[in-house]
Amino acid sequence: MNDKEIQEHVRDALGAAHQEQAPPFDAVWLAAEQRHRRSRRRYAAVGGIAASVAVLAVVAGLWPSQETALTDEYLIADSLLNGTQWSAPSDALLPQHQIDIYQDMPVLLESTELNEGSLL
Amino acid sequence: MREHAALDRNPQVSLEALEALHSQLYGWALSRCGYDEALAEDLMQQAYVEVLSGRARFDNKSTLKTFVFGIVQNLARSQFRQMAVRLRLIRIYTNPDEQQHDSTSEADHSEQQLIWKAVEALPQRQRDITELVFCRDLTIEEASQIMGVTVGTGRVHYDRAKKALAVALAELRQKESKL
Numbered sequence: 001m002n003d004k005e006i007q008e009h010v011r012d013a014l015g016a017a018h019q020e021q022a023p024p025f026d027a028v029w030l031a032a033e034q035r036h037r038r039s040r041r042r043y044a045a046v047g048g049i050a051a052s053v054a055v056l057a058v059v060a061g062l063w064p065s066q067e068t069a070l071t072d073e074y075l076i077a078d079s080l081l082n083g084t085q086w087s088a089p090s091d092a093l094l095p096q097h098q099i100d101i102y103q104d105m106p107v108l109l110e111s112t113e114l115n116e117g118s119l120l
Numbered sequence: 121m122r123e124h125a126a127l128d129r130n131p132q133v134s135l136e137a138l139e140a141l142h143s144q145l146y147g148w149a150l151s152r153c154g155y156d157e158a159l160a161e162d163l164m165q166q167a168y169v170e171v172l173s174g175r176a177r178f179d180n181k182s183t184l185k186t187f188v189f190g191i192v193q194n195l196a197r198s199q200f201r202q203m204a205v206r207l208r209l210i211r212i213y214t215n216p217d218e219q220q221h222d223s224t225s226e227a228d229h230s231e232q233q234l235i236w237k238a239v240e241a242l243p244q245r246q247r248d249i250t251e252l253v254f255c256r257d258l259t260i261e262e263a264s265q266i267m268g269v270t271v272g273t274g275r276v277h278y279d280r281a282k283k284a285l286a287v288a289l290a291e292l293r294q295k296e297s298k299l
Binding site: 003005006007009010011012013014015016017018020022023025028029031032033035036039 | 135138139142143146147150155161164165166168169172173230232233235236239250251253254255282285286289
């Protein structure tokens with residue numbers, strides 16, 4: 001059996017098994033155009049709503065701005081500086097009033113009086 | 121009067137050319153949807169929307185027929201296959217008599233129905249290429265392109281399908297001659 005015969009048999013069999021009565025082209029095309037238009041309108045509506053929401057958010061001050069971000073950073077640094085302290089382990093050896101140590105300077109060298117031009 | 125202008129977003133495609141392919145494309149869409157007419161029409165509309173919107177763009181690299189058949193094939197693969205299977209299952213379970221009738225009255229089937237049963241019994245790709253080449257007048261190269269396989273693979277499917285069908289037809293003739 002050659003290709004041509006098989007083809008004829010298969011083609012006839014398809015025709016007998018299923019009726020392929022296509023709906024009119026114009027009707028299908030029109031429906032497709034309407035579907036396309038609806039789809040475009042839907043996309044436009046969704047885009048419009050998204051833009052409106054963004055504008056409203058900016059207007060209402062909900063949108064995070066640059067200023068807010070800087071203030072936040074300043075506040076973080078400030079709280080860190082105020083809230084952080086460090087002390088060395090040797091601080092315990094220091095007297096209570098550290099500044100007193102240097103108040104009375106000890107006399108390290110006292111020259112003797114001159115006796116006939118030379119130090120005693 | 122049909123407008124002659126090409127489509128805005130697909131300047132290489134004209135309405136006349138699409139209309140000329142409409143019947144064949146519908147047949148292909150039917151086949152992709154398990155021969156459900158409503159689904160096939162929906163699939164056709166969706167395919168035309170793809171062309172209208174320019175999401176599928178024809179650039180003359182293939183024939184227009186291959187292009188639109190490919191759109192239907194891809195849409196069916198992505199959207200309609202599951203739906204078609206579901207519909208087929210619903211039909212089977214809501215009307216079991218129909219299935220019983222199919223299986224028990226094989227003797228009453230005409231030769232053409234038996235041949236079509238042999239086609240339907242082929243693996244999916246062999247069946248697709250058989251339909252595209254034998255019933256939709258496409259070459260093996262074009263059919264392979266629509267199916268998304270290489271020409272070599274297409275040829276293998278075609279050859280196997282042809283052999284299987286030749287065997288089925290030969291058996292059918294033997295049965296007829298015995299009667």
